Amino acid sequence: MTETSSLHLASRVSQISPSPTMAVMAEAMRLTAEGEDVVDFSAGQPDFPTPEHIKKAGEDAIAQNFTRYTPNPGMPELRQAVADRYREDYGLAFDKSNVIITSGGKHALFGLMLALVDVGDEVVIPTPYWMTFAEQVRLAGGTPVLVATSEEDGFRMTAEIMAPAITDRTRMLLLNFPANPTGAVIGADEVRALGDLALDRDIFFLWDDTYARLMFEPAPSAAFQAVQKKLGDRFLIAGTASKAYAMTGWRIGWAMGPEVVIKACASLQSHMTSNASSISQKAALTALTSDQGPLAEMITEYVWRAKRLREGLLEIPDVRVAMPGGGFYLFPNISAHLRDGETTTDFASELLSEERVAVVPGLAFGHDGYLRTSFACSRERIEEGIVRMQRFFKARAARSSL
Ligand SMILES: Cc1ncc(COP(=O)(O)O)c(C=O)c1O
Known part of the structure; x- marks a missing residue:
């Protein structure tokens, strides 16, 4: 040894x-x-x-020998189902070509970092924050720029506090809400203001929506739609089946954005994991397309x-x-x-x-x-x-x- x-x-x-x-x-x-x-x-x-009907879909996948590689960016039906869910839930306009299926939300975020962050680029992250964000930026060669929110303001991430952190090297604003660990959410006006900030400074607006389907009040959908319309290709989402569908061990997530970015993530994925588990993809398809009751x-x-x-x-x-x-x-x-x-x-x-x-x-x-x-x-x-x-x-x- x-x-x-x-x-x-x-x-x-x-x-x-x-x-x-x-x-x-x-x-x-x-x-x-x-x-x-x-x-x-x-x-x-x-x-x-994990709900019974979702487990059953995984069992059926095994029984039907759906146990081989899938297309590298994920099963087309699942990519479409993710796009449809965001249309139905928030009125967002994504097509299956704007979606890649990954091995969990963490992996989706990492794909986006590797695809978009170059050595020396900065990513602005409000804190308290989930530390994986900063580590992934570092792994991609970038620099995380942390901006503290305060308890007095309900840990809300506002355009006002984020703006001074943006420099010529800033590539992306990374916003996670409802937030881990504070549970803070951003209201409609603030979502719009943050969208305007990203537009004004020509940077990506990446929403980690891991806990979005577990929001206690309706999501500010109209504001999301307005931000997507304004930002176009600069609007990205990293999501996951883990929390909302109680599927943490199945490891299914997704990244959404312009086709060119999704293709870059797929190219990276083709050399790292090939594709997310075929069985889990079938289960996630059922999770996303069945009754959301x-x-x-x-x-x-x-x-x-x-x-x-x-x-x-x-x-x-x-x-x-x-x-x-x-x-x-x-x-x-x-x-x-x-x-x-x-x-x-x-x-x-x-x-x-x-x-x-x-x-x-x-x-x-x-x-x-x-x-x-x-x-x-x-x-x-x-x-x-x-x-x-x-x-x-x-x-x-x-x-x-x-
Ligand atoms: C803020 C946030 N984003 C992403 C994830 C990734 O979840 P997963 O990789 O299980 O899909 C987590 C998990 O704890 C999280 O808290």
């Missing part, structure tokens, strides 16, 4: 760090596997199983959970937390409870070791002083988690007053 010291890893690897959310999830899963009773508020995935039920349940967890957190003195506009995360401010020099990473690890509650530290999203608490778990687990967290904060307060 080669001595570790003589192994040489490519420099791009040393520029990035592994996903911090995945690390917490892995630790929570390890403890659970050891028989520990962990309340997992770290999960970035629905606790609901179950989504409304999921949203109703998420709203209940969000309200309940928020209520439980607000009972803790000096904790502030807003109601999210969608998705399945709360981002409570617990900064009043941090000791001198203590970070939310220390705090989260104490919470896990003392009370077996897994949360993701705000540091993992570029803002310390907050915790990302996912309510993608059952009502019973939420109640148990509230009891444990309240007990933990109380015990810490008692310890520090000694």
Whole structure:
């Protein structure tokens, strides 16, 4: 075996760090596997199983030997189904030639980065943010430019705060809403203003709509349509079947944009994964074309959970937390409870070791002083988690007053 010291890893690897959310999830899963009773508020995935009719489509695909390569950018019917869903849901005008099917939303985003970001290009990203965005920009050779939003403004990404970050090197504005981890959404006026900003500065407007089908209020569709009309080829979307259809393990996502960009993504994909799993594509086709009713039920349940967890957190003195506009995360401010020099990473690890509650530290999203608490778990687990967290904060307060 080669001595570790003589192994040489490519420099791009040393520029990035592994996903911090995945690390917490892995630790929570390890403890659970050891028989520990962990309340997992770290999960970035629905606790609901994949709906039966979607699973059945996957089973049928196997039974019918639909187990070979598909066309490199995805099955034509699925590409069309994605385009149709955006037309139906938001009135957006995409055709199947504007869609590539990828192995998950993360992969769709990475394809867009590799296709559009050159060495030295800048991508403007509002924070708190999902760190994968910045790492992918770096992997593509670009520079992520982070712009902080504030809790006082509901973590809203406005054209006003983004504009000063745009330079001659800016290639793209990357907006994720409802946002991971804050759940912040952007209203119609702001969507239009951000669209105007992208137009004015001749940059791409990339919307990561991972949690869009889990919005608690109707989406500002007319504003999306107006932005698409104005921006044309500069309007891009990265989406996924993962969250809305409870399909995280199936690994199906998509990128949407002008044909030339989609062809570039397909060319990259042809050398990396060839195509997304044939079986999963069949399942996603059913997810996108069948009755979307179950989504409304999921949203109703998420709203209940969000309200309940928020209520439980607000009972803790000096904790502030807003109601999210969608998705399945709360981002409570617990900064009043941090000791001198203590970070939310220390705090989260104490919470896990003392009370077996897994949360993701705000540091993992570029803002310390907050915790990302996912309510993608059952009502019973939420109640148990509230009891444990309240007990933990109380015990810490008692310890520090000694
Ligand atoms: C903001 C955001 N974008 C994209 C993704 C990618 O999801 P997937 O690769 O499972 O489709 C995630 C997953 O957590 C996310 O939070």
